[in-house]
Amino acid sequence: SVGICGSDLHSYKDGRIGDNVLESPLTLGHEFGGIIEAIGDDPMGGDFKPLEPGMRVAVDPAQPCWRCEMCEQGHPNLCHHLHFCGSYPDEGSLVQWMHMPARTCFQIPDHIDNAGAALLEPLGIAVHAVDLAKIKVANSVAILGAGCIGLSILQMAKLSGAQPIFISDKFPWRLKVAEKLGGIPINCDEVDPVDAVLRATGGHGVDVAIEAAWADHSVQQSAEMVRLGGRLVIVGISENDSLVMKHSTVRRKGLTIRIARRMKHTYPRSIQLLSSGAVDLNCLVSHRFPLEQAPEAFAMNEAYENEVVKAIIDVTS
Incomplete structure (x- = not known):
């Protein structure tokens, strides 16, 4: 299974994501898992255990070199030579077979289904965002954006002991999911989310804001x-490759x-969280499509139709 991500939509709609411009046709997809068909000379997986044919795995789409300065310093996400599935020129996972380094593959238990394997990637983004936020018990948190990553961040913030947790979005069906997961929903089409948060916190504001909406105005709202x-973590990706916030706001604060x-x-932590039931990813899956209906899936996501939260494409159906 492969999940459709907001960054896939950037490439699909605009032929680019930030300054990464598609110069030729590209297969998209980077949230995925699969079944191992064959193993090369180095069978060691991402959890430092040997892989075998027939194993079900979740796959980290990032392929760092493990030899550059950033990799050596423990920042493989900043690798100088990073390859990433579905990011030009690297082909993505909306295919039936892929050739991936064993180190990017992580065995998953049988009770994690194929959709769950795919959604370990956005869950990993959420884990990293909350790591950066350094949330402490009883910290107040605001999350802008109730898509798959925003809702995953909500669950991670709750596990970290945050209270209260506000989450804003313009789509009521996403806010219903957020409320079920323990968030305080704010419909930003009905009220000013900044005013709502300030009123609820006695004018002080929250300890942490996490921007996960990839909307230009939401960064300033977060600040x-x-x-x-306080602390601000930016996760979303701007449509026009710009970061807009008032210098006076962030400086004075x-x-x-x-x-x-x-x-x-x-990935190891994400697998543990999902396997233990500490997080719920199934509640985020709103639609499933076979591979031959991928164009319809992308069109629905682009238009935010049919109360979509997360669409999954089954490449084996």
Whole structure:
């Protein structure tokens, strides 16, 4: 199974994501898992255990070199020579067979289904974002964007002990999921989310804001929601490759700002969280399509039709 991500939609709609421009046709897809058909000379998987044919695995789409300065310093997500599935020029996972380094493959237990294997990738992004946010018990948190990553961040913030957790979005069906997961929903089409958060916190703002909406205005809104000396983590990707916020806002508040670049070695933790039932990813899956209906799946996501949260494409059906 392969999940459709917001970054896939950037490439699908615009032929680019940031300054990465598609110069020729490209197979998209980077949220995926599969079954091992054959093993090369080095069978060691990402969890440092040997892989075997027939194993079900989740696959990290990032392929760092493991030899550059950033990799050596423990930042493989910043690798100088990084390859990433579905990011030009590297082909993606909307295919029936792929050739991947064993180190990117992580065995999953039988009770994690194919959709869950695919959604370990956005869960890993959420784990990394919350790591960057340094959330402490009873910290107040605001999340902008209730898509798959925003809803995964909500679950991670809750596990970290955050309380209260506000989450804003313009789609009521996504906010219903957020409320079921323990978030305080804010419909940003009905109220000003900044005013709503400030009123709820006595004018102080939240300890942490996490921007996961990839909307140009949401970065500034995030900064306005955070208290003096608070923390802001930016996860979303701007449509026009710009980062817009008032310098006076972040300067006067003395904010700590972190930008999430994909994830680090989060798959083992993500698998443990999902396997134990600590997080629920099935509640995020709203639609499933066979591979031959991928165009319809992308069109539905682009238009936000049919109350879509996360669409999964089954490449084996």
